[in-house]
Amino acid sequence: MENKQEQFERADLILKYLRGELTLQEEQEMEAWIAESERNRHFFDRIQNEQALEEELEFFSRIDTDKAWQRIAAQTVDQQKTRSLWSSRSVWKYAAAITLLLATAFLIYQSQRSKHAAPAAIAEVTPNKQPEEILPGGDKAKLTFSDGSVFLLEDMENGTVREEQGVKVAKLDGIVSFEIADSKSEQVFYNTISTPVGGQYQVVLPDGSKVWLNSASSLYFPSAFAGNERIVELTGEAYFEIAKNQQKPFRVKADKATVEVLGTHFNVMAYPNEGQPTATLLEGSVRVGNGSVSKEIVPGQQATIGEDIKLRKVDVDEAVAWKNGLFYFNSADITTVMRQLERWYGIEAAYSGKMSSKHFSGIISRNTEISKVLEMLELTGSIQFKREGRRIVVSTI
Secondary structure, X not given: OOOHHHXXXXXXXXXXXXXXXXXXXXXXXXXXXXXXXXXXXXXXHHHOOHHHHHHHHHHXXXXXXXXXXXXXXXXXXXXXXXXXXXXXXXXXXXXXXXXXXXXXXXXXXXXXXXXXXXXXXXXXXXXXXXXXXXXXXXXXXXEEOOOOOEEEHHHOOOEEEEEEOOEEEEEEOXXXXXXXXXXXXXXXXXXXXXXXXXXXXXXXXXXXXXXXXXXXXXXXXXXXXXXXXXXXXXXXXXXXEOOOOOOOOEEEEEOOEEEEEOOOEEEXXXXXXXXXXXXXXXXXXXXXXXXXOEEXXXXXXXXXXXXXXXXEEOOHHHXXXXXXXXEEEEEEOHHHHHHHHXXXXXXXXXXXXXXXXXXXXXXXXXXXXHHHHHHHHHOXXXXXXXXXXXXXXXXXX
8 A cells, every 4th residue: 555655656647647748657657557456547547537626626625725735745745855746836736636536635644643653545435425415514503691581693683682781792794792882780691602513603702802612612601791800611612812901810611620811812622522621822821720720821832621730732723723614633533533523513423343543634624515524534444434314333444
């Protein structure tokens, strides 16, 4: 089975064939490769189909190509020994489309348990057609007021949702905002915004702080921040951009963890099925605590908050990829991958037999249909899926 560098070189060779630029030696290499297997012959026939290539290019155009290429190039190309495979972006796009058919190399690659291991090869297979597509999630949320009244935000028109007790609640294109209209009002009411599986939403809090809620998450917060601190409670995952106020620190409570800030950008993940809560800092500074111990973290660090607080340096793009419309897998096992897919697509994952120890890394748009995501994972050659309605049975090959 070809390794990742060989995959790229093969795509480069095929691209040269399509452009009529093969040397005599390269033609012989191509012919030998085609003769190696029926799979290679099938693939060669397929890439000469202009409609198939156009379909792959259309799908590819929805992906962040620059980031995807950078991630793969960084792990597959030795700058000391290997020349640049493609010099122009347009050539790279065509090569990537070919590579997607051959190996989906720009998006998903398979690695050993160590995150530093070189990616393994990815095999091309014909996708299974599914009778009914499972679509990705979107802007969906439920807003519950202190009196028990409930509003489904996705079903409401843009404009004012509610106005009472000196607070105006308005919705505009996937954002719900709370604005203090009467600063003299002393009453404080607590509200909850919650996203279902397959939902996400942005909320602007009364102090101007912005919060992005991931799927299957909820935020409990007051209609106004009275007193000398600002406190909210989170379940699930959210990204925060906190309005600065030196006199009123902002605190996020998530399970037994607390994150305290004055004004900064950070992400908190506290899903019950994802282990201990984590806080990842992008800008500013925060202090995290567990009730008995607290530590300060700096930008680029992530705190895992349990009985102890462990700090480590991370790629912040990975932590907030969901906010930017991406799945970002970094040496993730299949169960970790499936948990993210479950929350976004509203599917149920079931496992048949012992799961592979192989890990997956890559970037996928969250706007991608589930069938395409599963197809790309299957192209790794180590995993396969069986659809039973919204239930996905995972098994190793």
